Amino acid sequence: NLKAVYIYFNNDAEAFAVRNAITIGDYLQATV
Secondary structure, three states: OOOOOOOOOOOOOOOHHHHHHHHHHHHHHHOO
């Protein structure tokens, strides 16, 4: 069983990392 996942988002000048983190969070909640 998977207990933890660590994801690193390298922030960039246009802040895509924040948007990508929100998107992956939405995907993960949809699969629970």
